[in-house]
Amino acid sequence: MKSYINLMEGCLRCGQCTAHCDFLCKYGLDHSLDNLERLKELSFHCFMCGECAAYCPKGIDGKVIMQMIREEQTRENHGNPVIGGYEKLLEEKIDYLYQNYRLGGYKSVLFMGCNFPAYFPNSTKKLSKLFLESYDIGTIYECCGKPVRELGLTKEAGESIQRIQQRLCENQIEELITVCPNCYLYLKDKVDVRVVSIYEKIKELQIGENIDDENPYIFQPCPDRMEGFWKESVQTFFNNEIQCIKDVQCCGLGGCAKSSEPEIANGFADKIRKKGYEKIYTYCASCTGNLRRNGCEHVWHLLPVILGFPQEDADIEHNRRNRENSKYW
Numbered sequence: 001m002k003s004y005i006n007l008m009e010g011c012l013r014c015g016q017c018t019a020h021c022d023f024l025c026k027y028g029l030d031h032s033l034d035n036l037e038r039l040k041e042l043s044f045h046c047f048m049c050g051e052c053a054a055y056c057p058k059g060i061d062g063k064v065i066m067q068m069i070r071e072e073q074t075r076e077n078h079g080n081p082v083i084g085g086y087e088k089l090l091e092e093k094i095d096y097l098y099q100n101y102r103l104g105g106y107k108s109v110l111f112m113g114c115n116f117p118a119y120f121p122n123s124t125k126k127l128s129k130l131f132l133e134s135y136d137i138g139t140i141y142e143c144c145g146k147p148v149r150e151l152g153l154t155k156e157a158g159e160s161i162q163r164i165q166q167r168l169c170e171n172q173i174e175e176l177i178t179v180c181p182n183c184y185l186y187l188k189d190k191v192d193v194r195v196v197s198i199y200e201k202i203k204e205l206q207i208g209e210n211i212d213d214e215n216p217y218i219f220q221p222c223p224d225r226m227e228g229f230w231k232e233s234v235q236t237f238f239n240n241e242i243q244c245i246k247d248v249q250c251c252g253l254g255g256c257a258k259s260s261e262p263e264i265a266n267g268f269a270d271k272i273r274k275k276g277y278e279k280i281y282t283y284c285a286s287c288t289g290n291l292r293r294n295g296c297e298h299v300w301h302l303l304p305v306i307l308g309f310p311q312e313d314a315d316i317e318h319n320r321r322n323r324e325n326s327k328y329w
């Protein structure tokens with residue numbers, strides 16, 4: 001298996017990664033071996049957005065390198081978290097505190113993830129009800145475990161996947177319909193059931209309304225930037241071609257880097273605000289919530305809009321409480 005040193009060996013020192021990354025730019029770094037020690041010191045400052053890879057002529061992906069460094073550092077720390085400040089997150093997500101499989105006894109289920117129910121409680125309940133009553137599709141409230149993995153805790157992240165797999169087996173679930181692109185990309189090669197996106201499923205069921213905006217702008221969530229699979233799916237719900245917002249690498253929540261780099265994290269929202277868009281759609285609840293929290297008032301989650309649900313603002317005041325409540329929905 002390749003190490004991160006192997007991955008960095010082909011670096012040309014062209015600076016393209018630095019030019020497109022506020023974190024690398026701040027510290028005057030690129031992904032060459034000359035900077036290895038510094039990158040190790042700053043591994044938890046990376047937003048794991050993958051924007052650098054999109055511009056690197058050698059395809060060197062900073063998020064893969066930083067993930068490997070984080071995992072090595074955690075191993076060297078006897079499996080303990082390397083940075084502080086994420087105790088609550090880990091306590092919540094390793095064995096997800098608000099897991100709810102009450103409506104899990106169906107072949108096909110909505111996998112809600114942790115942030116869509118937190119920011120969009122009303123749309124969550126409507127979606128769950130619609131799919132149950134009209135299509136015999138259940139719902140589970142569960143966290144995929146990606147943030148645990150990003151903090152370098154591979155053992156705990158592995159245990160989390162095993163637990164999810166076991167519960168899918170117990171409930172004889174054959175298909176997960178993911179509402180979050182992070183859950184989709186993280187789970188699709190890790191569980192033994194079919195994993196699809198909510199937008200694929202809506203298309204398959206032939207429901208949903210088309211959006212007729214003349215110049216629709218999308219804030220594309222980081223995990224979907226390379227493949228663009230979710231973007232392709234959501235395009236089918238627009239009458240006009242969608243345009244992705246450029247030059248903003250992340251919403252600020254990626255890679256659990258916000259606590260190390262709060263100014264950069266908040267700066268992403270500032271950049272969007274300054275561009276003065278009238279309306280921006282996204283398909284990640286975390287992006288919607290975080291951009292709203294940082295003053296981008298015109299950011300909307302696509303899912304409620306496509307399904308014709310009543311307009312719902314991201315509930316940034318009560319997101320934690322909503323997530324707790326989802327255990328009983």
Ligand code: SF4
Nearest residue numbers: 021047049050052062
């Ligand atoms: S993954 Fe994102 S934050 Fe990390 S180095 Fe690459 S562009 Fe910068």
Ligand code: SF4
Nearest residue numbers: 011012014015017056
């Ligand atoms: S863009 Fe790629 S080749 Fe250029 S400096 Fe960055 S890692 Fe090296």
